[in-house]
Amino acid sequence: xxxxxxxxxxxxxxxxxxxxxxxxxxxxxxxxxxxxxxxxxxxxxxxxxxxxxxxxxxxxxxxxxxxxxxxxxxxxxxxxxxxxxxxxxxxxxxxxxxxxxxxxxxxxxxxxxxxxxxxxxxxxxxxxxxxxxxxxxxxxxxxxxxxxxxxxxxxxxxxxxxxxxx
Amino acid sequence: xxxxxxxxxxxxxxxxxxxxxxxxxxxxxxxxxxxxxxxxxxxxxxxxxxxxxxxxxxxxxxxxxxxxxxxxxxxxxxxxxxxxxxxxxxxxxxxxxxxxxxxxxxxxxxxxxxxxxxxxxxxxxxxxxxxxxxxxxxxxxxxxxxxxxxxxxxxxxxxxxxxxxxxxxxxxxxxxxxxxxxxxxxxxxxxxxxxxxxxxxxxxxxxxxxxxxxxxxxxxxxxxxxxxxxxxxxxxxxxxxxxxxxxxxxxxxxxxxxxxxxxxxxxxxxxxxxxxxxxxxxxxxxxxxxxxxxxxxxxxxxxxxxxxxxxxxxxxxxxxxxxxxxxxxxxxxxxxxxxxxxxxxxxxxxxxxxxxxxxxxxxxxxxxxxxxxxxxxxxxxxxxxxxxxxxxxxxxxxxxxxxxxxxxxxxxxxxxxxxxxxxxxxxxxxxxxxxxxxxxxxxxxxxxxxxxxxxxxxxxxxxx
Numbered sequence: 001x002x003x004x005x006x007x008x009x010x011x012x013x014x015x016x017x018x019x020x021x022x023x024x025x026x027x028x029x030x031x032x033x034x035x036x037x038x039x040x041x042x043x044x045x046x047x048x049x050x051x052x053x054x055x056x057x058x059x060x061x062x063x064x065x066x067x068x069x070x071x072x073x074x075x076x077x078x079x080x081x082x083x084x085x086x087x088x089x090x091x092x093x094x095x096x097x098x099x100x101x102x103x104x105x106x107x108x109x110x111x112x113x114x115x116x117x118x119x120x121x122x123x124x125x126x127x128x129x130x131x132x133x134x135x136x137x138x139x140x141x142x143x144x145x146x147x148x149x150x151x152x153x154x155x156x157x158x159x160x161x162x163x164x165x166x
Numbered sequence: 167x168x169x170x171x172x173x174x175x176x177x178x179x180x181x182x183x184x185x186x187x188x189x190x191x192x193x194x195x196x197x198x199x200x201x202x203x204x205x206x207x208x209x210x211x212x213x214x215x216x217x218x219x220x221x222x223x224x225x226x227x228x229x230x231x232x233x234x235x236x237x238x239x240x241x242x243x244x245x246x247x248x249x250x251x252x253x254x255x256x257x258x259x260x261x262x263x264x265x266x267x268x269x270x271x272x273x274x275x276x277x278x279x280x281x282x283x284x285x286x287x288x289x290x291x292x293x294x295x296x297x298x299x300x301x302x303x304x305x306x307x308x309x310x311x312x313x314x315x316x317x318x319x320x321x322x323x324x325x326x327x328x329x330x331x332x333x334x335x336x337x338x339x340x341x342x343x344x345x346x347x348x349x350x351x352x353x354x355x356x357x358x359x360x361x362x363x364x365x366x367x368x369x370x371x372x373x374x375x376x377x378x379x380x381x382x383x384x385x386x387x388x389x390x391x392x393x394x395x396x397x398x399x400x401x402x403x404x405x406x407x408x409x410x411x412x413x414x415x416x417x418x419x420x421x422x423x424x425x426x427x428x429x430x431x432x433x434x435x436x437x438x439x440x441x442x443x444x445x446x447x448x449x450x451x452x453x454x455x456x457x458x459x460x461x462x463x464x465x466x467x468x469x470x471x472x473x474x475x476x477x478x479x480x481x482x483x484x485x486x487x488x489x490x491x492x493x494x495x496x497x498x499x500x501x502x503x504x505x506x507x508x509x510x511x512x513x514x515x516x517x518x519x520x521x522x523x524x525x526x527x528x529x530x531x532x533x534x535x536x537x538x539x540x541x542x543x544x545x546x547x548x549x550x551x552x553x554x555x556x557x558x559x560x561x562x563x564x565x566x567x568x569x570x571x572x573x574x575x576x577x578x579x580x581x582x583x584x585x586x587x588x589x590x591x592x593x594x595x596x597x598x599x600x601x602x603x604x605x606x607x608x609x610x611x612x613x614x615x616x617x618x619x620x621x622x623x624x625x626x627x628x629x630x
Contacts, residue, residue: 109334109362143221144288147276150174151292154269157181158299161262166305 015041032070039063051128167217168207169235169275176200177268184261194250197264201243208236224282231278233482234409238274238402241489248497248601249394256303256392266296277410282344283332294321301391313390320383324373331366334359346418356422364419364426371411375404378436381460388456397496400459405485408466416473430470431559437464438566445573452505454573462488465546472549480545487538487612491527494605498524501590510577511586521581523602530609532574533567538612
């Protein structure tokens with residue numbers, strides 16, 4: 001087992017365990033902290049896949065900016081372990097059944113999946129470097145890249161509409 | 167491509183129009199001008215005269231999508247002409263509302279012409295985010311806030327499911343591609359991974375068109391949103407997503423049709439059943455229309471079952487007839503004092519023109535012969551009959567259409583046969599009445615000469 005595989009298993013187990021802890025933690029602040037661990041583990045996966053730029057952006061945007069937003073919301077709403085609402089028992093059972101059914105479908109789908117080709121580049125190649133990413137983004141993917149500006153613009157207009165004082 | 171570019175640019179123009187002028191009618195006329203231009207460039211697009219940009223095959227412009235676009239733009243134009251004044255009453259940010267509407271139009275032009283799952287996702291998001299905001303634009307109203315938050319949370323969740331589906335489809339494709347016509351390449355039988363991807367795509371697209379059992383957001387979001395924007399959400403947005411829906415399942419998943427058809431059939435039956443039965447028990451006309459839009463989505467889902475030429479023509483006809491009628495009813499509803507069925511009591515005596523046109527719209531939605539709605543439903547049903555399978559679904563759909571007559575006629579009965587003082591908030595202008603009569607005439611025209619119109623359309627396409 002090479003170093004890549006050891007890292008892969010370590011990061012995978014870390015990601016899954018902390019994702020479970022995000023869900024089961026009673027205190028919302030703890031959930032957010034565990035979520036940061038999930039993002040760090042996933043960033044590690046990106047580095048293993050030679051997607052260095054994506055790894056850094058994932059850390060900056062998700063583990064940085066979005067987590068801070070989450071914590072701000074908790075502070076503003078004064079959420080803590082005591083304010084967690086009591087959920088209906090039947091609702092819980094329904095949630096477990098539907099979630100379990102989806103899990104079953106996904107596990108069945110992945111069990112029979114076969115590796116057709118080596119889709120991921122591991123340990124070699126420089127496809128994830130910022131230079132190559134930029135070149136692809138502005139040649140093959142230039143249309144979605146430019147059109148996504150409409151998305152951000154509409155989100156900004158929305159912020160003004162919602163946030164402006166009447 | 168013309169319409170994507172122009173609508174995005176006009177969104178920015180509308181944004182700046184609020185800076186340069188305070189006059190509300192100037193802003194409204196700018197929007198109307200933009201919509202007319204959009205219709206023109208779409209017609210030019212249909213004629214083959216388009217801005218030539220190398221899109222790297224990510225967008226694919228065919229007549230089906232273009233006609234879908236022109237129906238959406240024409241309905242938006244009628245919508246703004248009828249209800250543009252009522253948008254001013256929602257809040258102070260009229261220019262921004264119109265900007266958001268144009269961004270939605272940009273998103274829907276992408277959804278009707280996507281060729282990769284990436285563009286589909288982008289288009290759906292460009293449509294959804296402005297919609298969340300328009301839903302919550304009545305900031306002082308708690309119901310509007312609640313509707314917006316609910317719509318946003320559930321909408322983002324369904325977007326997440328769509329992304330998971332796209333990821334699974336990407337993994338299942340033999341070359342690792344997002345292009346919808348290559349997804350099936352090199353496969354002989356459907357693998358579980360591919361089917362799981364289709365399932366998730368169906369769930370998330372079903373959510374966007376409010377198909378049961380993914381419809382739970384619809385009544386709350388439609389009821390809570392300002393009525394002007396409910397009208398837009400229930401018509402233009404919904405039918406355009408249907409065009410993309412049919413496109414995705416026809417070109418992307420058409421080869422594995424047998425495997426997923428039963429699931430679509432069950433979703434269709436559930437949508438028809440829940441939409442129609444729940445609509446019967448509503449007390450508010452606005453909420454009834456929300457459920458009726460679910461029921462109509464059930465009928466539009468029938469085109470997904472058939473996926474043949476008839477169904478593609480049918481969904482366009484349905485889009486036109488349904489949008490016109492619903493926009494008309496909402497335009498009248500916005501001006502009513504009382505949104506309950508009782509509020510319509512005796513409207514025929516006070517406002518004979520409004521009552522008469524409203525009757526035609528309701529008859530069209532119910533699918534009574536001589537209106538556009540009848541032929542729309544007829545095309546949908548006959549497209550499924552032509553495939554020779556799932557006849558039980560056709561019979562079930564006809565039964566549900568019969569149920570729908572009950573709640574549509576309740577409004578007609580209230581207007582004509584009940585005494586009351588149902589009236590509008592202010593006296594509608596002559597222009598408003600004239601436009602309503604025009605829309606009603608269009609619906610009748612669609613109902614009497616649907617074939618002529620379809621032939622005319624195909625001839626226009628053929629000449630170019």
